[in-house]
Amino acid sequence: MSLSIRSAAILIIGDEVLNSKIRDLNSYTFAKFCFAHGITLKAISVVGDEALEIASEIRRMSAKYDFIVTSGGIGPTHDDITYEALATAFNLPLRLDETVVKRMKQLRSQLTFDLNPEQLAAQYRMATFPFGPEVKNIITDESLWVPVVAIRNQVHVLPGVPQLFSRLLTGLGDILKPRFPDLSSREYLRYYVKTSISESRLAPYLTSVQNQWDATLASEAVDDRIKIGSYPHMGLRINTISIIGLVKFKSQLREIVAGVVENLEGQEISKEEEDQMSVDMTEIKL
Amino acid sequence: MSLSIRSAAILIIGDEVLNSKIRDLNSYTFAKFCFAHGITLKAISVVGDEALEIASEIRRMSAKYDFIVTSGGIGPTHDDITYEALATAFNLPLRLDETVVKRMKQLRSQLTFDLNPEQLAAQYRMATFPFGPEVKNIITDESLWVPVVAIRNQVHVLPGVPQLFSRLLTGLGDILKPRFPDLSSREYLRYYVKTSISESRLAPYLTSVQNQWDATLASEAVDDRIKIGSYPHMGLRINTISIIGLVKFKSQLREIVAGVVENLEGQEISKEEEDQMSVDMTEIKL
CATH class of the missing domain: 3.40.980.10 (MoaB/Mog-like domain)
Incomplete structure (x- = not known):
């Protein structure tokens, strides 16, 4: 090892x-x-x-x-x-x-x-x-x-x-x-964009963005590529798009954030806002 | 299966x-x-x-x-x-x-x-x-x-x-x-006893009680036997003894609780008191 x-x-x-x-x-x-x-x-x-x-x-x-x-x-x-x-x-x-x-x-x-x-x-x-x-x-x-x-x-x-x-x-x-990895090259950045568009509606766009960047970064190790995820906040009728990648991809990550904001009627939010919605979520009783 | x-x-x-x-x-x-x-x-x-x-x-x-x-x-x-x-x-x-x-x-x-x-x-x-x-x-x-x-x-x-x-x-x-198991025979009971005796001091007694009951219940499936655990509440200087077993062993479980109380200067507490100490514990900053 x-x-x-x-x-x-x-x-x-x-x-x-x-x-x-x-x-x-x-x-x-x-x-x-x-x-x-x-x-x-x-x-x-x-x-x-x-x-x-x-x-x-x-x-x-x-x-x-x-x-x-x-x-x-x-x-x-x-x-x-x-x-x-x-x-x-x-x-x-x-x-x-x-x-x-x-x-x-x-x-x-x-x-x-x-x-x-x-x-x-x-x-x-x-x-x-x-x-x-x-x-x-x-x-x-x-x-x-x-x-x-x-x-x-x-x-x-x-x-x-x-x-x-x-x-x-x-x-x-x-x-x-x-x-550990040299943090100047391995540190992760994470951005969040919230949208009230439903997951089925936003899925094709996200898939195309993910596929595009997987292709662009194909020479990187799988774990080093940009990862885009979608997380529903039930009850709030909001989905959050999470965009994670290495610091060295900061400009690419910002480009993805901008695209998500524009194409999915999104709004960028801070980690704190996202965490707060996650807490709210767990308190909803069905 | x-x-x-x-x-x-x-x-x-x-x-x-x-x-x-x-x-x-x-x-x-x-x-x-x-x-x-x-x-x-x-x-x-x-x-x-x-x-x-x-x-x-x-x-x-x-x-x-x-x-x-x-x-x-x-x-x-x-x-x-x-x-x-x-x-x-x-x-x-x-x-x-x-x-x-x-x-x-x-x-x-x-x-x-x-x-x-x-x-x-x-x-x-x-x-x-x-x-x-x-x-x-x-x-x-x-x-x-x-x-x-x-x-x-x-x-x-x-x-x-x-x-x-x-x-x-x-x-x-x-x-x-x-x-699912017939709950009349498979439901678990759980009792808690708190003590301020240190884990090293109480370990030999608990081991002997566990061994005694493993031997007594040797004909039961392993998962059906009584399990005795010890959990330190750091900072509070309290250890909680947890005694778990099937409802059908209620009298044996009560006997173990009484023994732990007597031999380890313990005090039986409710699940709520134990949970409260666990919450307190996570809030201690070291």
Whole structure:
């Protein structure tokens, strides 16, 4: 797998998402992270706390994507089995990491000094990682004891608690930046045009514009081409056309925006206006 | 695939989720639906608007789960390719459904009467479905023209717009009810106990309780056993123990709740209190 990162996927691990105890927030955090860093998020997957499911899903993802993040299943209780499952997936042994134990004791001393042996064993599960030359522990934040365990420079293990996930991901982004696309060439721009013309009426025009630009940009990788989408805001009787592309295509993107405005009686709107309509939309009761 | 429905999966189709334009709401709606109907949701997956990705993902899911729902990609624009992708996945032809066209004209006449041929073709893509003896169109709501296309009594195609998704899913649930588990035996109960004991300290007790009940219920299918989970509320310094099981195990579940309260200095809380803490949690800034 190439060291440069273009494509990404996230594996959310936890029964609590599947049984509707909680709503997963981390995949959206990760989607925003990828968009901001010029990385194409290709897949989101949620599986339960089952070692074989986790192992099979991570193997499938690691065959396809440059950068994979897992979320969840790294606490001390019996239902936290991500490290074991990844060890299985990559055929690696598990080993207690003494350096991490030391950090844990330094940073959480008040929590650990009087644990009984069973409780200490539970705590040490959080420092028992897949081990080998292909595994690295990345400290993304000096004030947190937990490292991001990275396997094959590809799979990165993050906690499920949303604040921790977000914090460690931000730190990881800073560290991995050299492997991310050069943002001057890979950053995405996104424009929105709203129209009250129905989707069936606007579809032929959009198709022709998309086809035209696919042909014009045929020498670019598929993920690098301009993407035009249409999203209905039900109840509001408005459709929003989304036009996304790399910064280097800014003039082409502006040309498309102008064409959509002119041909579909559209009006360009900001991301904030579009987000507001999306929020309104979810509140309409049918 | 058996006609009775025990396991489920959902495939969310749409670039807009992967590029963080929108936050997916439908997988959570579906998770709640499954929990309420005694069905075990086993996987959530999000892929982009790419026919091969959709086809490969749906084939993978259909080999494993009884009941699969897709969300998104069934509008009239070029990026709506779910029906084509499913036709590819199951090796079926696509055919314009004249009955659905008739319903469309009846229920949306004001929108269709003056479309030009290209616009009409776009509109008719929404009534062009995989076709064959294994495909059924299910009308779940007489006031909506769009049917739920069902393939092999297993894969069910729903729209991505959250209000429509929710409305068609509710109708589909009513129609499929005979295939769902008998709720008197399959309905789940869920109890919560909060404690300020740290996860490492409470882990050994929870593990022993989980192991004890796994052994006691060893003759039950794995998905039918009692599941005990622990979820930290960061910042609040509270952990919540979740105890889930079938209604028929109510007395056993209450016994576990009582044990957790007693042994982990816990306090039983309602779903509403737990949800409130989860909301609080997402608002803490680190």
